[in-house]
Amino acid sequence: xxxxxxxxxxxxxxxxxxxxxxxxxxxxxxxxxxxxxxxxxxxxxxxxxxxxxxxxxxxxxxxxxxxxxxxxxxxxxxxxxxxxxxxxxxxxxxxxxxxxxxxxxxxxxxxxxxxxxxxxxxxxxxxxxxxxxxxxxxxxxxxxxxxxxxxxxxxxxxxxxxxxxxxxxxxxxxxxxxxxxxxxxxxxxxxxxxxxxxxxxxxxxxxxxxxxxxxxxxxxxxxxxxxxxxxxxxxxxxxxxxxxxxxxxxxxxxxxxxxxxxxxxxxxxxxxxxxxxxxxxxxxxxxxxxxxxxx
Amino acid sequence: xxxxxxxxxxxxxxxxxxxxxxxxxxxxxxxxxxxxxxxxxxxxxxxxxxxxxxxxxxxxxxxxxxxxxxxxxxxxxxxxxxxxxxxxxxxxxxxxxxxxxxxxxxxxxxxxxxxxxxxxxxxxxxxxxxxxxxxxxxxxxxxxxxxxxxxxxxxxxxxxxxxxxxxxxxxxxxxxxxxxxxxxxxxxxxxxxxxxxxxxxxxxxxxxxxxxxxxxxxxxxxxxxxxxxxxxxxxxxxxxxxxxxxxxxxxxxxxxxxxxxxxxxxxxxxxxxxxxxxxxxxxxxxxxxxxxxxxxxxxxxxxxxxxxxxxxxxxxxxxxxxxxxxxxxxxxx
Numbered sequence: 341x342x343x344x345x346x347x348x349x350x351x352x353x354x355x356x357x358x359x360x361x362x363x364x365x366x367x368x369x370x371x372x373x374x375x376x377x378x379x380x381x382x383x384x385x386x387x388x389x390x391x392x393x394x395x396x397x398x399x400x401x402x403x404x405x406x407x408x409x410x411x412x413x414x415x416x417x418x419x420x421x422x423x424x425x426x427x428x429x430x431x432x433x434x435x436x437x438x439x440x441x442x443x444x445x446x447x448x449x450x451x452x453x454x455x456x457x458x459x460x461x462x463x464x465x466x467x468x469x470x471x472x473x474x475x476x477x478x479x480x481x482x483x484x485x486x487x488x489x490x491x492x493x494x495x496x497x498x499x500x501x502x503x504x505x506x507x508x509x510x511x512x513x514x515x516x517x518x519x520x521x522x523x524x525x526x527x528x529x530x531x532x533x534x535x536x537x538x539x540x541x542x543x544x545x546x547x548x549x550x551x552x553x554x555x556x557x558x559x560x561x562x563x564x565x566x567x568x569x570x571x572x573x574x575x576x577x578x579x580x581x582x583x584x585x586x587x588x589x590x591x592x593x594x595x596x597x598x599x600x601x602x603x604x605x606x607x608x609x610x611x612x613x614x615x616x617x618x619x620x621x622x623x624x625x626x627x628x629x630x631x632x633x634x635x
Numbered sequence: 636x637x638x639x640x641x642x643x644x645x646x647x648x649x650x651x652x653x654x655x656x657x658x659x660x661x662x663x664x665x666x667x668x669x670x671x672x673x674x675x676x677x678x679x680x681x682x683x684x685x686x687x688x689x690x691x692x693x694x695x696x697x698x699x700x701x702x703x704x705x706x707x708x709x710x711x712x713x714x715x716x717x718x719x720x721x722x723x724x725x726x727x728x729x730x731x732x733x734x735x736x737x738x739x740x741x742x743x744x745x746x747x748x749x750x751x752x753x754x755x756x757x758x759x760x761x762x763x764x765x766x767x768x769x770x771x772x773x774x775x776x777x778x779x780x781x782x783x784x785x786x787x788x789x790x791x792x793x794x795x796x797x798x799x800x801x802x803x804x805x806x807x808x809x810x811x812x813x814x815x816x817x818x819x820x821x822x823x824x825x826x827x828x829x830x831x832x833x834x835x836x837x838x839x840x841x842x843x844x845x846x847x848x849x850x851x852x853x854x855x856x857x858x859x860x861x862x863x864x865x866x867x868x869x870x871x872x873x874x875x876x877x878x879x880x881x882x883x884x885x886x887x888x889x890x891x892x893x894x895x896x897x898x899x900x901x902x903x904x905x906x907x908x909x910x911x912x913x914x915x916x917x918x919x920x921x922x923x924x925x926x927x928x929x930x931x932x933x934x935x936x937x938x939x940x941x942x943x944x945x946x947x948x949x950x951x952x953x954x955x956x957x958x959x960x961x962x963x964x965x966x967x968x
Contacts, residue, residue: 379757435903571758610770614766
């Protein structure tokens with residue numbers, strides 16, 4: 341019985357893990373290129389959720405239509421924040437970047453709250469489900485994870501097969517060296533920041549396809565924290581590392597939830613979240629470069 | 636041992652401001668709450684400054700200390716109120732528990748996080764904060780997410796009259812005392828070997844290590860001091876004053892960010908900075924809440940971004956440059 345439950349949950353975990361992975365790639369990309377931790381990561385995911393909500397409720401489209409819209413919105417936000425704010429903070433001390441990214445997050449939350457209100461919302465999108473003996477999987481979840489994998493693959497191809505992608509990798513390795521080799525580093529900074537934010541906002545769409553309820557301006561905080569754990573797990577500077585770490589995280593999270601739920605007298609959901617952080621500490625103690633990191 | 640009084644001159648303006656605040660709050664009716672709020676922000680700023688201002692490490696999980704301090708006071712009052720005859724001692728037991736819990740968490744953080752730098756340090760600190768919060772909620776420790784309410788216990792021990800006095804007056808006075816202590820420790824560290832070691836760490840940790848500075852030792856000293864003061868502020872300003880504690884209310888990163896904003900506004904690593912920053916931040920937050928309720932954050936966020944980009948050295952940083960070479964110089968650090 342419990343094994344069936346566990347197996348069923350692990351399938352969900354694997355699917356959710358793909359979305360987690362995609363949602364963390366942006367954080368890793370920003371850290372890799374700009375050496376900035378985006379403490380306002382979650383609110384960008386929230387923006388993606390609201391883009392979906394707006395597309396579904398106002399224009400009446402299916403949620404996947406929101407994916408390109410989210411990319412456009414995200415990249416626009418990325419370029420806007422880069423040229424107004426982040427550009428001035430590239431070599432700045434750490435507290436300024438932390439504070440500024442946090443303030444950007446608050447700004448996004450408040451603007452969304454001001455336009456959409458603070459209540460919890462959700463939407464309905466029924467496209468059938470896969471019925472297995474151990475569990476039932478809505479097709480929306482399958483689409484969300486397949487979509488995430490496709491986007492991650494596209495990013496991989498962009499990184500490895502195009503000239504600009506190669507330039508981005510060069511900047512991640514050594515920005516001064518890249519500058520010497522004739523890479524326009526400032527443009528790479530802007531482009532990667534915009535793409536990273538675009539990815540993050542887009543992952544918000546997939547997340548709402550996965551969990552179509554509970555959309556509200558403050559939903560992002562928990563994803564910021566999960567993204568931190570996943571990013572460290574994946575080595576912090578590597579977007580693909582982040583993707584695979586997302587898979588591992590999804591599996592552990594859903595698996596642990598089932599096991600904690602067996603213990604009487606505890607709140608399994610909170611314990612699962614807590615476990616994620618103790619995992620993080622263990623990792624930081626043993627191998628701070630991440631499970632999938634270099635060296 | 637000859638004590639060099641001159642090195643404590645910078646405390647004069649700080650204590651003058653605290654005294655003025657205290658007198659204004661005490662004698663002008665209706666202002667006590669505002670003054671108490673300002674004292675809270677100043678005390679937090681001063682406490683936070685001891686570690687972060689001097690070492691350059693950004694402890695984004697600083698609120699853990701404040702939260703555990705609150706829990707210490709809550710535990711002290713809840714459990715020790717059962718013993719008759721302890722009386723006022725339960726408050727001191729609460730403070731001791733606050734110090735004890737914050738020491739434990741500081742050891743944990745020092746073990747995990749202080750070995751790390753930069754991004755990893757910030758992430759580890761946030762992680763410890765969230766990990767503790769969800770552990771308390773998940774394992775239902777100390778009431779779990781239902782938290783603890785202990786107004787009843789407090790009144791049973793002291794009677795309603797004294798309990799009201801304790802929560803509305805003495806808790807705030809204690810915050811003033813902690814703020815004064817924090818300012819003193821700030822100056823003491825700045826003007827002693829510890830301060831020089833910490834400055835060396837901030838400028839270049841590897842070089843400091845090569846020069847023979849025991850970086851781990853000095854970082855831990857500053858970290859513990861800063862954490863203890865934070866815990867005391869939490870115990871008094873939240874624990875004793877509010878007489879309730881919920882994990883979702885106290886382990887909130889926003890408060891760390893407030894500390895950072897206060898210190899950055901005033902000037903990082905300066906003595907007067909957290910005081911000036913606390914006053915500016917507290918007053919503007921108070922007025923914004925009155926003029927435009929619900930919009931404080933919407934207005935604050937862009938202002939913070941602009942200030943950090945335009946004046947990274949803060950008010951006191953600018954003033955310090957102005958008074959350089961004048962007789963005011965020795966009073967302002």
